[in-house]
Amino acid sequence: MIAEIGHYALVLALLLAFIQGVLPIAGVRLRDNALAGTGEPLAIAQFCFVALSFAALTACYVTSDFSVFNVFQNSHSAMPLLYKFTSVWGNHEGSMLLWVLILAFFGALVALFGGNLPAALRASVLGVQAWIAISFLLFVLLTSNPFVRLAPAPFEGRDLNPLLQDIGLALHPPFLYLGYVGFSIAFAFAVAALIEGRIDAAWARWVRPWTLAAWIFLTLGIALGSYWAYYELGWGGWWFWDPVENASFLPWLSGTALLHSAVVMEKREALKVWTILLAILTFSLSLVGTFLVRSGVLTSVHAFATDPARGVFILTILIVFIGGALALYAWRAPLLRQGGVFAPISREGALVFNNLFLTVACATVFIGTLYPLALEALTGDKISVGAPFFNATFIPLALPLLFAMPFGPLLAWKRGDLYGAAQRLIAAFAIAILVGAATAALTKGGAILAPFAIGLAVFVMAGALTDVVERAQLFRQPWPVAWRRLVGLPRSAFGTALAHFALGVTLIGIVCESYFTAERISTIRPGDTVAISGYEISFDGLVARQGPNYREVSGKLIVRRNGDVVGMLTPGKRTFPARGNSTSEAALLTRGFSQIYVSLGDPNPDGSAAMRIYHKPMVLLIWLGALLMAGGGLLSLSDRRLRVGAPKPAKKTALQPAQ
């Protein structure tokens, strides 16, 4: 019964979406305010029905109703309650339902908080949003219905993929989807602006918080996924340049570009046409990501199932939306008026530089991700494009961007003074050189590039601090004045500085992890001791235990430093009888920002076991940086200017260029 309610609720949501896709836009065309105003209640109602549907599926999982095929396939009665919740989206059908739920959620948010939007724009945005909802609701209902029944009902489920039975899964997909789908708002705004043939600074001011929110979620989602892969897959790697990872990285890169170009548009009314294009491209890349992950053209941990019908369906959605939006863009974009002019050396110029490198880097990742698919389709040759390709293309493009980053915020709008900015960065540069030299001295004989990369990261961090120092005129004004200036800075200034600083933090983590990781792979007998990076790790033996839905063999290792015990590690290997497969559970010991990482290989009959032991210095900075980046975004988002939202209508007319 519950499953049927969920199914019907979803069908009703589809009907509401159809109405929402037609009435508001018709209202705008016919200049009928009542008709145009139907968008908001419809969007809210649509969200309620999708939420009901999602709740129904969740109820099926929590009560282990194995008469529902989806639950039978992906759940087990002995599974801990938390994983019964999270396995709702640990499968193809459920995760698409989550996708639709978040889409409807954002639609409802626009309806609820879009009160200060011009009525016509709001109606158009909700209309566009409804068409995205229609296509994905159809996708779920026609190809991926999670409510299909199974008769007779089996007694026990097939269990969730053990890799997914982890708290990482509880958080990674929802955050990622909040990011992916959040960009649909920017897309809907862009398309609405093109339909109206009108765009102004106020538009950027409305779009920016939505983009920023989506970007924050995407940043966290990617970081969570990366950390999850790091400790769950047992290889100690945190980024594999896997097509599926790239699928989330692509919208992140273009979304980051969009955030920056929207600033130019808001402040200077320049780059309008480009910003619109980026908004379209960013959501398009989210759709491409959904296609790559959900269609099964790639086989990876994320390809829950392969069904050609689904691939073709998503591909159709992809073509209609991307093609349609780009066609509309080609037709309508020339109507948009160009805004303020600026010199190449200026804040705008720096942001253009940022956009140029981000989008080109994004393009190289795109090519690397899709080239194998294209080549196989054209020639039948099967190739894999892995880390070496991306290291050789992405990194050279990222370096100038990182180096230029501290300069950007120090340049004035319209016309900047590069020499002046360089002078103000001398201290940051000196610190970077010192730290780089110290790294080189400490790691003598090590990788030559590492000290440079560390220096660059420090330059980025010190440069971000310089920006705040300069704005507050610390060290130049008397302390009380400087303090007042500091406190008076807008939160977005701190947000920018924090996010830029955080990128340096992540970079330090990446460099240390890549260059200074120590690795020991060996077969260890009980009583043996392995030395790694100043730690002695001794193996006490293997222990077997029974978990709720698995059996586990785990090793007991004692970690000592200079003879003192600093911790214990228990890497395990779990076997899940319901599916007959097993996973490695890596054990981690955190020391400051560094970690000791042990994963267990095959235990031998004599009690010895193969083990992979790593010492990963500063590795936590990778994710700490991502967290700080999101924190910077949050600070920006809480800025009064954005919170208060768009200017009042009276002010808005003043901001609009003459039509």
Place this chain on the structure above:
Amino acid sequence: MAMTRKQRRLILIGTGLGVLAIAALLVLTALKDSIVFFNSPTDIVEKHVKPGSRIRVGGLVQPGSIVRNNLDARFEITDGKTEIKVSYHGILPDLFREGQGVVAEGVLTDSRNFVADTVLAKHDENYMPKEVADALKKQGHWKDDYGKAPREGEARK
């Protein structure tokens, strides 16, 4: 010195094209040097893949061929028609076993011997890596039940 709007636009377009050209160069070089082709053991013999080249080999682990000595493992990968001997040093993936579909990445020493530095196996005994499935189909050794209930999961390095 004030620049005209046209000059500014030219600088912008010039920089853009410059960066694009550099990126294109990087991509083309990288595509030439750092992509890895997938071959079945039969492909290696038939296509005369050069020894020393870095490739991926996929197929089934030949039953009875696994020899383990601590962390050194030797086994054969077969596509039903041709076998290739693979040696690997390290920890094999969780579900590496006889008859299982695997993909090994490494360097070919000659047409029958392969030194792998990475071995990928899928996490579910019912599942077959896509490349391996295609290679087996080509050799006519595909059994329909291989493809049933494809599940997610992959052990990797």
